[in-house]
Every structure is written in C-alpha cells, then in structure tokens.
Amino acid sequence: MPVVIPSAAQRSAARAAEAEAEAAVGDGGIGKRALATPVESAAVRKNARARLRLVPGLDGLRGLAVLAVVIYHFFGDVLPGGYLGVDMFFVLSGFLITSLLVREFRVTGRISLKDFWVRRFRRILPAAVTVLVICTAIVAAIGGDLAVGIREQFLGTLFFVNNWTQIATSQSYFADNEIQVFAHYWSLAVEEQFYLIWPLLIAGLFIVVRRYPRRVPIIVSVVLAAASAVAMWFIYTPGEDPTRVYYGTDTHAFGLLIGAALSLIITSTHSDPAADSWPSSRRAGAIAAQVLAPLALLAYLAQLIFMTDDLEFTYRGGLMLTSVLGALMLWGVVRDARPLTWLFSTTVMRWLGQRSFSLYLWHWPLIMILIALFDSKREHAWVWGLVALPLSFLLAEISYQFIENPFRRGGYKKAWTTYWASRPGLAELRYGFAKVAWPLVPLLVVASLAGVVYGVVTSSDKTQLERDLEELQQLNNSGSTPAPEAAAPTTTAKKTRPMPRGPEITAIGDSVMLASSAALNTRFPGLYIDAAVSRHYTAAIPIVQELKSTGQLRDTVFLGFGTNGAAFPGQLDELIDAIGPDRTIVLSVPYGDRDWMPGARAEVIQAAKDHKNVYIADWCTHAQSNTSLLRADGVHPEIEGADQYALAFQYALQQYSNYDKNTSTQCAV
Structure with a gap:
C-alpha cells in the first residue's frame, strides 16, 4: 500500500491535538470544552473516527435477552416473562447508538447522519430482508391460514412499520394462536423508527446547547422516557388485549430512551478518538455499579419468572422497571462489576449475543412453519420447540457468518465483489460443499423473490x-x-x-x-x-x-x-x-x-x-x-x-x- 507522508501543517495540527488530549485526560475529557469542536484540521477530523471500547459482557447481555425471548416463544410456560428480553435489547440499542453519536460529535465536531444511517442499513437490512424474503416464499408455498395477510406483513416489515401494521389490523401478540409469522419484527420496527428520529434530535441538541452538553440532552431523554411510560400507563385498559401499548413506538420507546440517558451520563466527551468511551472517573460511581448491578440482575431474573404478560402491573410500571434494571445491569457490565462480567463474558453467552440478531430473526418464523406443516392444532407445540431450537442456532450461525459479517464489515459493494470473486471454475466444483453450493445462491434468490411475488399477489385476507x-x-x-x-x-x-x-x-x-x-x-x-x-x-x-x-x-x-x-x-x-x-x-x-x-x-x-x-x-x-x-x-x-x-x-x-x-x-x- 502507498505510504502517505503528512505535510508540515498537518503534523503541526496533530501535535496540537495530542497536547489538547493530554491536557484533558485528568478529568476524563469532561470539562468546559466538552462536546466543543476540536482544533484538528479538517483533514484530520475527516479521517478520525471514534470507536467504542470493546466490552465482551455486552455480547453476553444480548445473549441473555435473546435466550429469554426464544424460551418464551418456544416454551412459554417455562419462562412466562421471557418477552422482557426485548426490553433489554431496547436498552442496549439506545445506549450503544447514543454512545456512538456522542463520541462522533466530540471527536469530529459533527454527526454525519448519512454515515450513521448507512451503517445501520449495513447492520440490519441484509439479514432482516433475507429472512423476510425466504420465509415469505416458504409461507406462500405452504398457504392456508399461515399465509393469511402475508401481503400486509411483508410490506409492513419491509418498510419497518410492522408494529403499526399489526396494530392497524388488530393483531394480538398475546393470543397464542393468532400471532403472525413476522410478528417478532415489531421490535425491529420500533428500533428503526428510533434510529431515524433520535440522531436528528440529539444532533440538534448538541449543536444548540454546547454550553451544557450533558445536562439538557439527559433531561430531554429522561422526560421523553417518562412520557412514553405514562402513555403506556393511561392508554392500557385492564382486562383488554395490551397489544396496542406493547407494539406502539410512542408507548414502548422508554427502554431505548433510558439506554440513551445512561449513555449521555457515562460516555466520554474526550476529543481524542482513542479515549476510553466509558471512563471510570469517579470511584463512588464504580462502587455503586458493583453493588447495584448484581441486585438488578437478580430482580430482572425474578421478572422473567414471575412477571407474566397479563398482569396490570406489567403495563403500569413493570416494563419501565425492567428497562431501569437493564440500564443498571448495562452500567455494571461497562464498569466491570462482578459477577456480571464473569457471567456475561463466558463463551456461550458471547456466542449467543453475537448471533442474537440472526437468532431473533429466524426462530419465530421457523417454529410457525413447523407447526403449520406438522401440528396445526398445536397439540405438541413444545416438541416442535425442541426441534426448532437447534435449527434456529444453525440458521443463526449461517446468517451471522455469511450475511451479517460480510455486509457489516465491508458494505454492500465489497460483499458482492467478494462473493463474485469467489466464483469457482469447472474443476473447483468437484471440491468442497461451499464451492458446489455457490451456484445455488442466485437460484435461491430468484426462487425466493418469485415466492414473494406469488405470496403478495395471491395473499388471502381471510383465514x-x-x-x-x-x-x-x-x-x-x-x-x-x-x-x-x-x-x-x-x-x-x-x-x-x-x-x-x-x-x-x-x-x-x-x-x-x-x-x-x-x-x-x-x-x-x-x-x-x-x-x-x-x-x-x-x-x-x-x-x-x-x-x-x-x-x-x-x-x-x-x-x-x-x-x-x-x-x-x-x-x-x-x-x-x-x-x-x-x-x-x-x-x-x-x-x-x-x-x-x-x-x-x-x-x-x-x-x-x-x-x-x-x-x-x-x-x-x-x-x-x-x-x-x-x-x-x-x-x-x-x-x-x-x-x-x-x-x-x-x-x-x-x-x-x-x-x-x-x-x-x-x-x-
């Protein structure tokens, strides 16, 4: 690779930036100039990119969340509160997304909304659309009640408004025999809507309130979280189906906003891109995390066991409490609190967490398809849960390795170029399953797209x-x-x-x-x-x-x-x-x-x-x-x-x- 030698002006600007970084280390980067635009040159700012510290326990938290949801969907009686895994996902997403925005603004002096949304699309779209297309084709081929409303499901999911589509069509998340094959995409829709609105709001706040870079954004996020929880409290009607308040972005955004508030409190505003993203600047705070995080974990596990989806408390403070507990656990993991760090850094929990997105996408359509094919009356649903569990892990691994990672790390163009460059010659087709399977990819794409078209065109609106x-x-x-x-x-x-x-x-x-x-x-x-x-x-x-x-x-x-x-x-x-x-x-x-x-x-x-x-x-x-x-x-x-x-x-x-x-x-x- 060619070596680029910086000019004298660039070297001088870099030295000035290093001196500023060293001067700010003493207070963790939280000073009067916090979130102010650094003095680096435009060239340095353009190439600088803040990265978040790698915390293995964060993967483990995702692993706990996805495991709870899968058990709830496959064996609901075993873990009646497993649906609370989604709220853990919300807290994690709000925290990490806001941390990225804070660090980007501090390091570069701006937030590139285009780059942010491109990264989100790379992270989410390939796997989400792949599962959507393949499963729609399979459901269309099976037909029957499973395919009812597949047109609305497909379009609502494709445009990330699945939650509002289900609300508009009076679908229920809590009637076991009425959940749609893409019902689980509701949470992804809520997150995507948050990713669209929150960066705009937070970027505007950072620009307007440079004098108080933490205080005002924290107050805004806490007030919005409280408003969302209050809306859920008052819109929910005891004795009626709670799907409206559970699916609604307005009534269920508090988990994302609580995670965002935690991020605004603890994320570093240091201008050095290599600075610790979540520095431990106060001993009292570290001790509090060590004490509160394990207690929050115990309380969260109790909720998974005892807080069923039909309790009035669940929608009148219970889910809000879950989000607060999730934030405390997240705080403890970032602060290396024991035993959370040990538990969530284990190989199994990290494996689950790294593949949590693909596992979440595949597991529900898979069990729905199996039951539709072999057990339409759900007389032995738990048996199909046992069958679907290893199949879900297998599909998640394949999706993680060959869809998520290539697109997330290299983008759409590089992923396609890499795939095309790996095409085998005639002789190579004799060796290896991967080489032999390569031509099946376009056939699978064409067949899936054809199945989607067929399903959307022939979809019945009635069971x-x-x-x-x-x-x-x-x-x-x-x-x-x-x-x-x-x-x-x-x-x-x-x-x-x-x-x-x-x-x-x-x-x-x-x-x-x-x-x-x-x-x-x-x-x-x-x-x-x-x-x-x-x-x-x-x-x-x-x-x-x-x-x-x-x-x-x-x-x-x-x-x-x-x-x-x-x-x-x-x-x-x-x-x-x-x-x-x-x-x-x-x-x-x-x-x-x-x-x-x-x-x-x-x-x-x-x-x-x-x-x-x-x-x-x-x-x-x-x-x-x-x-x-x-x-x-x-x-x-x-x-x-x-x-x-x-x-x-x-x-x-x-x-x-x-x-x-x-x-x-x-x-x-």
Missing part, C-alpha cells in the same frame, strides 16, 4: 375459519340451514316442565355461536339465530330491543358472548332486564386464552346466581376438557366441538326443565 363463518352467516341469513328432527328430551320421574323447543328459542351471539349454528339447528330445529363475527355484549342490547318491539323475541333466549371482551360494568344486567324476567335466558360461559376470559366467565356465573330466570351453558368446561374439538386458533369449535357447544345449551335447558340450576364451572374465574 379458513373466517371463510367458513361467512358461509354459515349466509346460510343463516337465507334460512337454508338444515334442521333435522330434534333429539328426544331427557325426562326424569320427578316434577318437570316442558323443554323449550327450537321455534321457542332466539339465539344471539358472536363468532363462536356462528361457528356452531349448524349444530344448534340440529339440536333445536327451528330456532332463530343472529350471530356474527367480532360481536360484544354491546351489540346484543339493540338486537334484543328490536326483536322485542316487533314481537319476534321468543320465550327462551340463548346468549353467546365473551369471546371479544367481558361486559362493561352493569351491561349484563341491562341486557337481562331488556329481555325481561318472563323469559328464560341461557348464557354461554366463554372459552379462550384472552386476558379478560376469567372475568367474562365470572360475570356470567354471577348473573345466573343473581337472576332466577338465568342459566349457564358451560361451553368452557366442554372446550377445556378436549381442546382437539377446537380449530387452530384455540377458540372456535370444529364440527365435533360445535356439537358440544350446542350440547352445553341443551344441558342448561334440562336444568330449567328439572327445576335445577348449576352455576359451577371447571374453568378459572
């Missing part, structure tokens, strides 16, 4: 369940649902009253009742059914009032609700009063894995206790005792399950006929 429900809705509206003879009612020797028959029954409900409408017609031929998708109790009251006002409300009323939320305070009593005390009412006890289900079941049972004319149809116990009766979403019944749903109503009518009432259920309330 098989939704299509079946639409067909049942049309049959109910047309009155063409078959209605065979009713089964003979059960009779006993004791005093009884006649069992209500189909023409005496009005049934009003949600999609679970709609999915069971044929079975209800079989057991109660001639009943009137008004059931629809995504219905809440709110919709039932005007329906009852309309039927009653036109004289069409029959003597016995079936109500099947709760799947889409518990009743609002006083709403169930209002509905019962609207039907009237002279009619027999049967309320379905709902089944599902939603957070509000225990409350929804409890209010149904309480209504039966409070009103003499109200009985319960314990659908929940029927479903819970045999989940194979349910479709893949774990909520709606298959054909056999629909018969059990109708049977639950028949049992309730038998109680009415026998002057009996049972208000117990085997389900949690």
Whole structure:
C-alpha cells in the first residue's frame, strides 16, 4: 500500500491535538470544552473516527435477552416473562447508538447522519430482508391460514412499520394462536423508527446547547422516557388485549430512551478518538455499579419468572422497571462489576449475543412453519420447540457468518465483489460443499423473490375459519340451514316442565355461536339465530330491543358472548332486564386464552346466581376438557366441538326443565 507522508501543517495540527488530549485526560475529557469542536484540521477530523471500547459482557447481555425471548416463544410456560428480553435489547440499542453519536460529535465536531444511517442499513437490512424474503416464499408455498395477510406483513416489515401494521389490523401478540409469522419484527420496527428520529434530535441538541452538553440532552431523554411510560400507563385498559401499548413506538420507546440517558451520563466527551468511551472517573460511581448491578440482575431474573404478560402491573410500571434494571445491569457490565462480567463474558453467552440478531430473526418464523406443516392444532407445540431450537442456532450461525459479517464489515459493494470473486471454475466444483453450493445462491434468490411475488399477489385476507363463518352467516341469513328432527328430551320421574323447543328459542351471539349454528339447528330445529363475527355484549342490547318491539323475541333466549371482551360494568344486567324476567335466558360461559376470559366467565356465573330466570351453558368446561374439538386458533369449535357447544345449551335447558340450576364451572374465574 502507498505510504502517505503528512505535510508540515498537518503534523503541526496533530501535535496540537495530542497536547489538547493530554491536557484533558485528568478529568476524563469532561470539562468546559466538552462536546466543543476540536482544533484538528479538517483533514484530520475527516479521517478520525471514534470507536467504542470493546466490552465482551455486552455480547453476553444480548445473549441473555435473546435466550429469554426464544424460551418464551418456544416454551412459554417455562419462562412466562421471557418477552422482557426485548426490553433489554431496547436498552442496549439506545445506549450503544447514543454512545456512538456522542463520541462522533466530540471527536469530529459533527454527526454525519448519512454515515450513521448507512451503517445501520449495513447492520440490519441484509439479514432482516433475507429472512423476510425466504420465509415469505416458504409461507406462500405452504398457504392456508399461515399465509393469511402475508401481503400486509411483508410490506409492513419491509418498510419497518410492522408494529403499526399489526396494530392497524388488530393483531394480538398475546393470543397464542393468532400471532403472525413476522410478528417478532415489531421490535425491529420500533428500533428503526428510533434510529431515524433520535440522531436528528440529539444532533440538534448538541449543536444548540454546547454550553451544557450533558445536562439538557439527559433531561430531554429522561422526560421523553417518562412520557412514553405514562402513555403506556393511561392508554392500557385492564382486562383488554395490551397489544396496542406493547407494539406502539410512542408507548414502548422508554427502554431505548433510558439506554440513551445512561449513555449521555457515562460516555466520554474526550476529543481524542482513542479515549476510553466509558471512563471510570469517579470511584463512588464504580462502587455503586458493583453493588447495584448484581441486585438488578437478580430482580430482572425474578421478572422473567414471575412477571407474566397479563398482569396490570406489567403495563403500569413493570416494563419501565425492567428497562431501569437493564440500564443498571448495562452500567455494571461497562464498569466491570462482578459477577456480571464473569457471567456475561463466558463463551456461550458471547456466542449467543453475537448471533442474537440472526437468532431473533429466524426462530419465530421457523417454529410457525413447523407447526403449520406438522401440528396445526398445536397439540405438541413444545416438541416442535425442541426441534426448532437447534435449527434456529444453525440458521443463526449461517446468517451471522455469511450475511451479517460480510455486509457489516465491508458494505454492500465489497460483499458482492467478494462473493463474485469467489466464483469457482469447472474443476473447483468437484471440491468442497461451499464451492458446489455457490451456484445455488442466485437460484435461491430468484426462487425466493418469485415466492414473494406469488405470496403478495395471491395473499388471502381471510383465514379458513373466517371463510367458513361467512358461509354459515349466509346460510343463516337465507334460512337454508338444515334442521333435522330434534333429539328426544331427557325426562326424569320427578316434577318437570316442558323443554323449550327450537321455534321457542332466539339465539344471539358472536363468532363462536356462528361457528356452531349448524349444530344448534340440529339440536333445536327451528330456532332463530343472529350471530356474527367480532360481536360484544354491546351489540346484543339493540338486537334484543328490536326483536322485542316487533314481537319476534321468543320465550327462551340463548346468549353467546365473551369471546371479544367481558361486559362493561352493569351491561349484563341491562341486557337481562331488556329481555325481561318472563323469559328464560341461557348464557354461554366463554372459552379462550384472552386476558379478560376469567372475568367474562365470572360475570356470567354471577348473573345466573343473581337472576332466577338465568342459566349457564358451560361451553368452557366442554372446550377445556378436549381442546382437539377446537380449530387452530384455540377458540372456535370444529364440527365435533360445535356439537358440544350446542350440547352445553341443551344441558342448561334440562336444568330449567328439572327445576335445577348449576352455576359451577371447571374453568378459572
């Protein structure tokens, strides 16, 4: 390589810079000139590049975070709080990104937004887009419910707005059977949105407040973090699905901002590019890190075990606490606190951390694809978790070595040049798997892109369940649902009253009742059914009032609700009063894995206790005792399950006929 000899002017400027650096070492580079533009020449500033100190324990922290998330997704019962690994990622990202910005500004006197975003794209895009393209092609080939909404998933993920796309389409992160194949990209979207906005804000702050280079940026980051946590607190509604506040950039950015605040507090503002990025200038601070960091680790591990995703505390301070604990652990690792340094510097933890990005990208689509192919009802999901775990590690290693590293270290052009230069000759094709596999790369790219196009163009917006429900809705509206003879009612020797028959029954409900409408017609031929998708109790009251006002409300009323939320305070009593005390009412006890289900079941049972004319149809116990009766979403019944749903109503009518009432259920309330 040619040797460049600096000019006399450049040598003089360099000596002046060295003298300035030596003068600033005494206070760790934190003085009155902190963050002021150094006096180096333009040429020296252009070629100088601040680098962050290598801290092996930071890789280990990433390893802990990704391990928690993988265990949560594969074996949720083992680590109910494993989702908190994402918050650790947020704290790390906010800390490291802000540290880079602080060091760049101090060393060069400016922040190159172009260079920053190019580095981020090199780091994230190659692996993220590769996984997205390959998995979209595979999902499109598999089809079925797994491919529902793949168009929106692909485009939302490609443009890093996956979190808002899922919020807009009412997807849930906490309903086990409804998570999309690219749901995990939500956190990457939040980070990318942060990477777009934060450098602009921090660069502006550094320029405007040179006199107080630390104080104002720290205050801004802390205030924004507090605002984000407060927004999560107030937007979250107990008993409802928390996906909106969990996915929202506005309500879940506090982890990134807390990491940024920690960086602004401890990152060096020394103008020397070789200066320690996180100097330990105060003994008291080092001692505090040694004490607090291990305690924070213990508290974080306790959260992983005990802080489930359905607790009100989780969204009203719990996640904020997780981020603070993550910042304390990060502080301890940077300050070489024991035993954190030993734990997170081990080979296994560092290996996991270095491959955490690729492991995070691959693990969720992999388990979703395996379950879709071999276990659509998730009866043995943990078995596929055991299968997916080593496969995820293998794919992460391949992705890390051959996608992440080449693009991150050399950029797009060099990565492509290196790949093209490695093309083998005809003779070399006889030796080595790597040489033989080389021509498969363009074929894989073409096939994947073709699969993406096919998947995006042919994507269905409705699951098989939704299509079946639409067909049942049309049959109910047309009155063409078959209605065979009713089964003979059960009779006993004791005093009884006649069992209500189909023409005496009005049934009003949600999609679970709609999915069971044929079975209800079989057991109660001639009943009137008004059931629809995504219905809440709110919709039932005007329906009852309309039927009653036109004289069409029959003597016995079936109500099947709760799947889409518990009743609002006083709403169930209002509905019962609207039907009237002279009619027999049967309320379905709902089944599902939603957070509000225990409350929804409890209010149904309480209504039966409070009103003499109200009985319960314990659908929940029927479903819970045999989940194979349910479709893949774990909520709606298959054909056999629909018969059990109708049977639950028949049992309730038998109680009415026998002057009996049972208000117990085997389900949690």
